[in-house]
Amino acid sequence: MPLLTTTDRWHATFPGGHVGTLLLGGVDNTRRPTPLDARKREVEARLRDRFGPLSRAELLGVDVLRAYRTYYRKFDQTYHVQLQLESVVHKGKALPDVTPLVDASFAAELDTLILTASHDADTLRPPLVVDVTRGDEAFMGMNGRVCTLRPGDMMMADAVGVICTILTGQDARTPVTPATRRALYVTYAPPGVPEEAVRRQLDAIRENVRLFAPEAEVEGLEVYTASG
Numbered sequence: 001m002p003l004l005t006t007t008d009r010w011h012a013t014f015p016g017g018h019v020g021t022l023l024l025g026g027v028d029n030t031r032r033p034t035p036l037d038a039r040k041r042e043v044e045a046r047l048r049d050r051f052g053p054l055s056r057a058e059l060l061g062v063d064v065l066r067a068y069r070t071y072y073r074k075f076d077q078t079y080h081v082q083l084q085l086e087s088v089v090h091k092g093k094a095l096p097d098v099t100p101l102v103d104a105s106f107a108a109e110l111d112t113l114i115l116t117a118s119h120d121a122d123t124l125r126p127p128l129v130v131d132v133t134r135g136d137e138a139f140m141g142m143n144g145r146v147c148t149l150r151p152g153d154m155m156m157a158d159a160v161g162v163i164c165t166i167l168t169g170q171d172a173r174t175p176v177t178p179a180t181r182r183a184l185y186v187t188y189a190p191p192g193v194p195e196e197a198v199r200r201q202l203d204a205i206r207e208n209v210r211l212f213a214p215e216a217e218v219e220g221l222e223v224y225t226a227s228g
Contacts, residue, residue: 003184003220004128004156013132014154015228016191020114020198022205023121023220025182027213029101034212036103040095043107044088051089059086064113067192075150075167085110101176101183104208114187114201117156117164119174121182125159130224137162140172154188166190182219183209191226198223 003021010017051059059082060069068079087093088110095107105118135151139162147168149155155165164170166188176183185205189198202221209216 003222004130004224006130006224006226007132009132010130010154011226011228013152014191014226017154017226018187018189018193018195018198018223019130019154019156020185020187020189020202020223021220022185022202022218023182024185024206024209024213024216025121025219026215026217027101027181027183027209029099029176029180029183030178031097031099032212034100036100036107036208036211039208039211040103040107043111044095047085047110048089051085056086062113064193064197067190068113068115070192071166071190075153077167079115081109081113081115085113099176099178099180100212101180101209104211105185105205108201108204108208111204112197112201114189114193114197115166116201116205117170117186117188118176119163119170119184119186120176120180121184122180123174124163124184127159129157131155131157133162133165139163139168141168142170142172142175144172154190156186164188195223195225 065082072079102118105116109116133149133153133155137149141147153165153167155162163174187198187201
């Protein structure tokens, strides 16, 4: 059975867009030194080597970043992963230490530039649905504030309500915590981002998780494409 469903409105609004899902179980997510820490340093070095010589204008010309920039510009916003990439490449910032499951996703996210959310799978209430915001929805954001959602944004909801959108990010009800044992990773890719890039992101997360949890079980991996 598919992990989630997609609405006709999502297909019509974002033709060529993708949502990818990776469900992993059997993971110890408590903070501890793991081989993922060394991987994060490798990612930082690779990003600086790859993007350090580029001007900001050249950086914005990178295919994946250009697709997200087009999406965010419609809402007069800036793709936050681009800003995080610039902080690592040009300001020498290190990748943060949160929890292994979150760090695995964020390291992959900066490597592939594909927007990804991390949810505690056991807090979700099926069915999961990928849709488009109407503009009358709201949820408690991870910053503790109620977020009123912009209309026309790509989103995912469960039976309780919206859990994530591209522009607003994740809710405060379903995030990964140190107690998480099953994680659902969801990638959101607007039109212009190729499916193979989404699959690379899911594979990169899986590889990162197995650095600290080789016993992690893949319970599901799917990529959904909006057909228009």
